[in-house]
Amino acid sequence: MSYDIKDVIFHFGVDGECELFGNGHINDTYFVYSTPPCILQKVNTNTFKEPVKVMENIKAVTEHISKKLEKDGGDMDRGTLRFLDSDSGVPYYITENGDFFRMYRFVGGAHSCDSTDDPMQLYYAAKAFGHFQNMLADFPAEKLHEVIVNFHNTKSRYADFKKAVAEDLSGRACNCADEIKFVLDREADASVVVDDIAAGKIPLRVTHNDTKINNVLLDDVTGEGVCVIDLDTVMPGSLLYDFGDALRSGGSSGAEDEPDLSKIWFDAAKFEAFTKGFLEVLPSITERELELLPFSVKLMTLECGSRFLADYLNGDTYFRTHYPEHNLVRARTQFKLVADIESKHDELMEIVEKAVNK
Ligand code: ADP
Ligand code: GN1
Ligand code: MG
Numbered sequence: 001m002s003y004d005i006k007d008v009i010f011h012f013g014v015d016g017e018c019e020l021f022g023n024g025h026i027n028d029t030y031f032v033y034s035t036p037p038c039i040l041q042k043v044n045t046n047t048f049k050e051p052v053k054v055m056e057n058i059k060a061v062t063e064h065i066s067k068k069l070e071k072d073g074g075d076m077d078r079g080t081l082r083f084l085d086s087d088s089g090v091p092y093y094i095t096e097n098g099d100f101f102r103m104y105r106f107v108g109g110a111h112s113c114d115s116t117d118d119p120m121q122l123y124y125a126a127k128a129f130g131h132f133q134n135m136l137a138d139f140p141a142e143k144l145h146e147v148i149v150n151f152h153n154t155k156s157r158y159a160d161f162k163k164a165v166a167e168d169l170s171g172r173a174c175n176c177a178d179e180i181k182f183v184l185d186r187e188a189d190a191s192v193v194v195d196d197i198a199a200g201k202i203p204l205r206v207t208h209n210d211t212k213i214n215n216v217l218l219d220d221v222t223g224e225g226v227c228v229i230d231l232d233t234v235m236p237g238s239l240l241y242d243f244g245d246a247l248r249s250g251g252s253s254g255a256e257d258e259p260d261l262s263k264i265w266f267d268a269a270k271f272e273a274f275t276k277g278f279l280e281v282l283p284s285i286t287e288r289e290l291e292l293l294p295f296s297v298k299l300m301t302l303e304c305g306s307r308f309l310a311d312y313l314n315g316d317t318y319f320r321t322h323y324p325e326h327n328l329v330r331a332r333t334q335f336k337l338v339a340d341i342e343s344k345h346d347e348l349m350e351i352v353e354k355a356v357n358k
């Protein structure tokens with residue numbers, strides 16, 4: 001560690017012990033035993049090359065949400081992330097070595113799930129993500145920096161994937177020929193949403209873009225959604241990205257990195273619960289978006305699997321890994337899910353139709 005963590009938190013006017021926290025793949029997260037408790041994060045500047053712009057986005061978005069909560073009598077303490085300014089008067093602190101830190105209040109009495117067996121958790125998570133999107137419906141999108149360019153542009157993700165295969169920087173392509181073929185066989189899927197957005201058939205909205213199920217906090221007592229977190233990638237996007245990514249993670253029968261693929265399938269009951277919650281709070285959803293809901297889950301799962309596999313081929317430079325084959329294991333679970341979602345497409349479409357006609 002090239003920084004003195006006590007000194008870092010001191011710059012935010014906070015004191016207390018710190019310990020590593022959470023299971024995110026990108027940032028380093030610490031729980032700070034201060035009064036009140038806080039979360040300290042070292043932002044991954046390999047992923048986010050312009051972290052000041054990330055913080056400008058997050059501040060604008062959280063202030064917008066705070067105003068909505070105040071107006072609607074929402075939970076001002078726990079309904080959105082609340083950042084602390086450092087002694088430089090900005091919501092971040094940069095060490096002499098260039099490490100970029102931010103600090104915000106810990107949301108108490110709530111928890112996140114990396115995966116879940118309870119469809120009700122999906123229902124409440126869906127309402128929270130849908131509500132988040134509603135609160136940002138009148139946010140001026142042009143104010144947001146595109147902090148990761150083409151983040152969910154699946155066509156450009158395919159170009160990245162093919163580059164990783166061609167370069168094979170890690171020399172691992174020979175270990176995963178079947179998985180590479182699995183991705184390449186589905187290239188036609190990559191155009192569907194991006195082309196519809198470009199043609200104006202799908203509205204561009206302000207979206208979260210990283211709705212992994214552990215990025216929503218649920219109340220410890222009621223189970224209801226409390227706060228949507230991990231706001232680094234809030235940018236203009238499609239509602240389909242948020243729906244699809246939440247079910248990629250939340251609709252799976254197991255962990256994202258479950259090595260035993262016989263334990264991995266896509267759970268239609270979880271899809272049903274999430275769809276119900278999402279549609280209950282998002283009446284503005286269009287016909288075309290509804291039609292693509294099941295496809296979006298497959299698309300986001302395919303995109304994520306291709307990113308894990310590309311990272312494996314590139315030598316594990318993007319996602320945090322805990323052992324050498326970790327990204328390949330993650331990619332395989334995603335592809336198992338993709339194949340299962342493909343086989344269940346009609347069943348999932350019927351669930352959407354049933355939810356709409358309720
Ligand atoms: P990453 O970008 O690395 O995924 P996150 O911002 O999602 O980082 O934080 C990692 C984990 O820490 C979350 O999944 C959640 O469990 C926990 N966490 C983050 N912020 C809070 C908070 N304000 N209150 C409670 N738990 C939090
Ligand atoms: C990363 O930050 P975290 O762990 O919530 C990634 C997502 C992936 C996800 C896969 C900024 O999310 O795009 O879907 O891992 N975030 C970024 O688990 O790349
Ligand atoms: Mg996260």
